Amino acid sequence: MKVITEKNYKKLMILPFLMAIICLILIFVSPKVERGIDLKGGNQLILRYDGAPVDQLKLESSLKEKYGFQELSIRETTGPTSTGVIIEYSNSPEIETAKEERSKLDYDNTALVDLKTTSKSFLAPLLAKNYLSQKDLDEIDSFTSKEDLKVYINETIILANNNFNNSIVNFVKSELNLGDEARIQTREISATLGSDFIRSSIKVGIIAFVLLSFVIFLFFREIIPSGLIIFAATFDILAGLAGMAILGLPLSLTTIPTLLMLVGYSVDTDILLSTKLLKNRTDDVFAATNKSMKTGMTMTITTLVTVAVMALISYFMQMTVILEIASILLFGLIGDIISTWFFNAPALITYVQRKNKNKN
């Protein structure tokens, strides 16, 4: 098998460079990888039931009309076995306004009476929406300390938010004529938790990359081959991210581990290639490359086919999470073939040839 030859190897490198540019455009320009609710905060309601698929437009307009959302997305995940709908929505505008007003309260320099009047006035819209009861508002009068009032106001807003979420669950259920048989999954991620996740993810990502580079260098003790392996891993992650952009999958606590999985699969083939070329004593550099390519392609294709089967089954079973993981891996693994054999291999060949020339 002679795929990579002396004639073609330098030209091969055009493909990965083009691909990298395309991936970057897909990720950052259009359609872009968005942050999921895990990372930006927000609410998600997943309903699964047996029955006819939902009329998305109708549901969207009735939800918007009733709640006045700024952001609302409805996705259908209907498969052969059951029907499902994923609804993602921003917080209630009334509650957001109340939160803003609350943060403006100056507890230290305002009289208790005034604090009470102000908070009652900004909580009033929540009463109108039935997120709070008259009793909740009346209780404000009973407080004698500012500190207690502050705690109570905070609690009341969270209570309103609970009622708002419950009201949506019930509204959607009644719109779809569903009773208790509907299987429900709800998530409510606070904006702070979301932004903390991003900060932690970036921190963890940077440290992981430093450690990874260090370990690879420790094994190969040569800067250029080590750097190539790291470049190849980065390329695979870009391919996975590009896949996410194409499929409209957001960056989330499901997709981040998937991208990390790609690092694992990526280094397997690249380390194989580097070991074979750098420790090679007998074969010429092209023969060694093609030999390791046979092994490497077996590895990647086995994983690729398996992942494709997983994607297919999880689509039929409506296992959204596994479907997401498998589809991202598909893109990443195709990226791995390109990064290993079209980028790392030709670059390494050039490196080894130069090294040998210098020796002679």
Next chain:
Amino acid sequence: MKSLLKKPIVILWLLILALSVILLLTKGLQYGVDFSGGTSFSIVLENQVAPEDMPRVVSVINSRLDWAGLKDAKVTSSGNQYITAQLAESDPDEIARLKNTLLKQGKFESIIDGDVLFVGEDIRTIYKDPAKGYGIQTMDKSGASQWVLPFMLSPEASRRFAEMTFHKCSPVGYENNSVVYDCEKTYFFIDRPTDAIFIIDNETYLEEKQVPVSPEVVTSEMVSFDEIISQINTDYYLVSDNLSEEQVSKIQEDFSKYQKAIVSSNVPESIRKQLTDIGYKVVIINKPENGYWIWEATGLKSIISLTEGVANMSAPSTTSASFEVFNNLTITGTASSKEEAKSRLDELLVILESGSLPIPIESISTESISPFLGKEFLQNSLWIGLFALLTVALVLFIRYKVFNLIFPILISDFSELIISLGFLSLIQFRIDLATIAGILAAIGTGVDHEIIITDELLKGTKEEEASSNNLSLAAKVRNAFFIIFAAVATVFVTMLPIIFFNVGLSKLVGFAITVMFGAVLGAFITRPAFAEIAKFVVAKHELKKSKKD
């Protein structure tokens, strides 16, 4: 085959595999919210807490859930600012209620004869300083321990306390030249339901006519049901199948004073409906598994006896010169072991502090999955895993066409799955979808490495590659293992920061743990064992081929 079973690595591998099977059969697996259904609360605190304060925050959160009637919540902390609570409940209304109670601190009251002695706000300081007596002392060799909790009341509360407890002991005997007193009890409540009437079925009432003063101590003094309920200052009704006419009219009358009706779970539906019709909000309280209904229903947390010193038994009247007002009080108790004393002390501390947190809660995120969906997820994951394994087998068969070589690969992968699950069972980890993804990822790299070993071993068995034919099988395996170790070490350190910098990414921890465990397991046990088996198979295969030739 026998020679294979003598190899230490193969023996070790089989031993670990057997151990995992035993663990799985005896201990079983624990499922997270993804698979069991339920709700997970992610709590963010307003600021970071000092690491030594974190256990207290966790225990406060636990207590708050406990007081809301939730006994089986799993509360864990992550980093200095995040707490996760996992519970089995997934009903939206119930979740909203729990979320609300999580945010609130309780209302602590100490009651004597149905009157408030002091409340949470009356407590100025709780001394957590051993110099002030706080802590635990072992009393004898059996491990029996005494715990002491000193605290200070505000001046007004101290005065009230002294007056209300004055002479609340009565002499019952004479021992060692001094009078022995029997003193009255004070009852510690959290959120005493003063706005409710109680409806109790006869059965529950008879069972709990007398309950122990400290339910966790076996030989405890008893206190009556009536005594406890009289601390609430409310009306209570004993019922069997129906309410009597007299009861109905009294209950109707009560409605002007009380809004809620606390009922025991055996009270028939018809009576509950009657109560709802009158206008009561009916609250059903179940008897806790290891406890008493009356404690649960009234919010009673602890019963503490007065001492003759505190009751000023030596002073003739409250106006006499020897009448003392104590600002500083201590609660002491004994327990059969040091650990138990510690847990009693911690519990009482949380109660006296009304379950207040050192740092307020900034936000609570929830994730809730109905149990049906969870079960579906688990079954489907198993199916997907199985199909994945079959696909691997099929692809490898097409590639190598040597059936004997595919078999070891499959066995090795399957053993990795079992051992990983066994490990999760051992560390009592709650499996979620991310954990499963981690196992799949580890097995995926496993397949990659087994392909490397196989190709390395088969190299040179074909004429075209005769140049490397002179390498022994052992040397070939060594080549493969350089690649494997490099790859495994890389993956290992990539996951390390997720565990090491425990920064609220608790959802990724399961993924990282399984990938790292899989990496180590693969590098040192399963892949070396596979290499031995593969060497054996290849040697046989070559022998057959050379015989044919």
